[in-house]
Amino acid sequence: MNDRDGRHTKFPHGLAHLGLDEVEREIAPDEPPPWGPNAELTQIGKSVPRWDAAAKVTGKARYTVDVELEGMLHAAVLRSPWPHAEVLDLDLGAAATAPGVRAVLALLDRPADKEAAELRYVGQPIAAVAADSLALAEEALRLIRVEYVPQAFVVDLEEAMGTHAPAVYASLAHEEIPSAGLPGRASGIPLRGNVRGADTQGSRGNIREGFAAAEVIVDRTYRTQVQTHSCMEPHAIVASWHEDGLEVWMSTQFTAGVRAQLAHEFQLPLARVSVRAQAVGGAFGSKSQLRLYGRAAVTLSRMTGKPVRLVHRRDEEQMDTGNRPSSKQNLRIGARRDGSLTAISLHAYGSAGIAFGAWAGNIASAMYSCPNVESLQYDVFTHASPGCPMRGPGNTQGAFALEQAVDELAENLAMDPLILRDRIDPSVVRREERRLGAARFGWSRRHLPGADAYPVKRGMGMAQSLWPANVQLNAACELQLWRDGRVEILSSVQDIGTGVGTVLRQVVAEELGLEPQQIQLRIGDTEFPSGPPSYGSRTTASITPPARSAAWQIKQALFRSLADRWQVEPEALAAHNGWIYLAQDHERRISWPDAAATLRTDRISAFASRSDDYAGFRSRSGDAAIALNDLGGVQFAEVEVDTETGVIRVVRVLAVHDCGRPLNPLQIESQIQGGILMGISYALLEERILDRHTGWMLNPNFVDYKLLGAADTPQLEVILLENYQGLSATDAYGVAEPANIATAAAVANAVYNAIGMRMETLPMTPAKVLDVLAQSSRRRP
Amino acid sequence: MEPFAWRPARTVAEVAEATHTAAAAMLTLQPRPSEGEAVVVKAGGVDLLDLMKEGLLLPRTLLDISLLEELKGISALEDGTLRIGALTTLGEIAASPLIRRRYAALAEAAGSAASPQIRNRATLGGNLLQRPRCWYLRSSAHHCLRKGGGHCFAFSGDHRYHAVLANHGCAIVHPSSLATPLLAFRAELEILSSGGRSHRLPLEDFFVLPEADLHRENILKSGELLAAVHLPPQASSRHSSYLEVSERAAFDWPLAAAAVNLQMDTEGRCQYARVALGAVAPIPWRAVQTEVLLEGEILDAGRVASAAKAGLQGATPLPHNTYKLPLAVALIRRAVLAAAQLADEEGGAH
């Protein structure tokens, strides 16, 4: 016992299918007692259908684009037609007096030390108009006069690295440079031409000695494309500025974060700003910030005193709402004959357009045991729209290179790729995932590379993912119990399609002995306690423990109220199946509503926030912390490659994943399926194409920007581990990102196994497959 | 999108009087209707809507032809010709038992185009008359040659999906998947012009290469209507096949396609061969050399492979679309083998 009166408690620990042991943790007095493993629970670990599924498929769900307010204005944005230009003059006069126009707003700043404002990509916002209708707003955009002086530009990563390439930034010191990854500043790391770097984080040991000790070396350059988030619901906001404060409806993955930004930027008290997101149609990392468009809508509302709606058109969405940075990765790995790694050298060049922080290679330094690592990460600036985090940022690009290189190493060592990984991967969880996956997938039937008969060749491959389990500490919720028995959970946490609403209901229902559908959800609104963001795969890990704590506290309060009446100790009571009863004597019971009716007041409430993980964190920065454990994940893919047409068909994927205690297998499976499909789409199809000569995106629509469709969907199978760590009241972590990281690499390894040739560049289109096969036949004598 | 009027056409004559082709209405050069004055025929509206949303086509009026009886129905004429009205949807073509039995390649092409929803709206006429997919043509930011501009962006830009044959001046590929089998079946087009006159014309003579006219894909004139497609009688001894490859299994145009119509005798000799390619040239492309090398010959896998290779003779691929050559060759070979009902024993020469 310490001075905070913590108590020592035993938690289930380990991988359930191998048999559990126990781990002792010291927990604070307001933390609930441990749950047993899922097998002993009623609601947790059960496949409960999504709470909002019916509303979504019947069209009842209300997205931001559906919000209509009295007197609402519509905003449209004038965007740069030039990839690089100086703006000498911006004349909004004619637009301001056009019919129906209520306000116009310049969105370009001229730096204090410059003559002109500078545009750096096609689609960059220049000005916004708010008018009575969208048509009138768009009409008015045409009246805006802009005097451009077009400048030389570069949109291609490798061209931008050239010494004579036009510079995107003269220096990093003065500009507000957007970040594509973690928050931070661009300055502090040297810039040469368009190349910023190197960031050497993750480096260790002595790389030269490492390669000197190597008996086998693999060395290749991998390239990945820019992928767009392609959210079905575009980025959208409705802002209403009024006397009492600011109300915002936004398609966002972080209501509380957007509120903090708004309060800061518009100098309002936090309590006077509210942000709501009821239903959100996809985000994948691109909707966590307020951004310029959000600021524009709020400013226009402040200028006009009316609500303003700003919704991106599909082409605007594809051109300027973020994207996954491209990469060029030179990866060299050295190993001894026995497979142990001696050296990993990664020179990763990532381009997030005008943003920094492409971070294309963290995974190479983190996944495997290796004493000598040289990790040099560079940003390459181009005249292209800023990138931003996207499902497994950096690791997805990195895994494509790393997991192929490890496979190549295995082949050069004449080792099975799984056996090599058993040797170099310190994760016991992934080892188990490989073992289970291999057996289920039929890995032993895998043949030698290219061994199938011509022309349609099959192949099997696998790849691994790595993602730091992370937690939002500024994450809270309130639980209210009404005298009529109604239970409400309140938090600003938003359900962007991940299903967090469903698991919140399950957690509370489990604790209170109720059914999930008896728990009312009031979420996605900053009027309630601040919840976590829906990014980083951290939502479930952050909000389910406080939800359980709050429910437990409410239960204690109700027990106390009953205990008085029944003249028993509160500890003697239990809640199950809609009843509260005496643990010793099940006949002595009262229904939930009758119990609630004994409350002294109309309602009682409990507030709880995310406590630290019971065994502490690896690191912590601001509101976020990284847990001690990592999230694993191993995926196996089987493909068919038509060597005459170049078409790759993914036949099946088996994904073996872990996320601590699985709360809802149905939702986790669907989350993983989504990650795999997005990964196959990335592997085979998706690519933002910018024209080299005009800087325009050539495929800003869903005909030419190709997303995987239903007809391309392979057979998918998920195996889910129960991995108990005893780290929080629910012991649950996320899985959204791990589900996406390994897929493209697994497909690429399967393609290699099919045709005996490495695909070094994404996406693996028929054209690229045919080119690679043509090279191989040329190389043969 | 700009405002426009929508008017249903009740008679053919009404249409023939004052309509403009989409190509003419999109042109920024003379002769063209003046800004916002065009009256354009609308069938399913699938392609028109795309062009209008992008601001490439700004019609004053859309004249909806979907009520015109003359343009409807699939009917067998007395001489054995099959007449398919221009308003027939791709879905109806794909499902028609008659077409599936006799003109399998056409049903196959119609059934693999686009997606089920689109196939339920898209018409045969609109499919043959849709504008090309070149992304520079489709972007209002790129004032390209075909729209009356002075520059082709594709040659020095991204032309991964462009033509490898007859691609001088402009490298669009013809976007109609249905035109490929129609060429292999020697289809004829029934065209109505003002005054209600109708004439027939081989489909092969309908499409226009860029070297003949950069600004349009076919010779349909403003004021003319495509009423129907006629398919000549097809002996039961003839077999056809259609194969295409696209990046996605649905909701995509092919990277290349091949349609074959063959007649074999009992000894395995090819008596008649008609081979057409899609997505490799600015018009549906006849692989004449392949036909020559097949006709009169006993077909085996080797002969078919070399005939297939000959089909791409004269190709002038661009730096980023050379992959289309082996792809098209493979499709021809497989389509011929399928139509000849031969097994694909040894694959192509590798």
Ligand SMILES: Cc1cc2nc3c(=O)[nH]c(=O)nc-3n(C[C@H](O)[C@H](O)[C@H](O)COP(=O)(O)OP(=O)(O)OC[C@H]3O[C@@H](n4cnc5c(N)ncnc54)[C@H](O)[C@@H]3O)c2cc1C
């Ligand atoms: C996602 C997607 C994928 C697609 N994939 C394919 C594919 O794989 N293969 C393929 O071939 N197509 C494909 N298409 C194109 C589609 O098949 C055509 O857009 C459609 O067939 C056009 O028919 P419509 O009736 O809608 O024509 P509309 O849009 O109504 O008209 C098209 C043009 O034809 C003119 N027109 C139409 N009918 C007549 C007539 N009877 N007389 C004179 N002029 C006429 C119109 O004025 C207009 O210029 C795809 C389309 C989409 C959106």
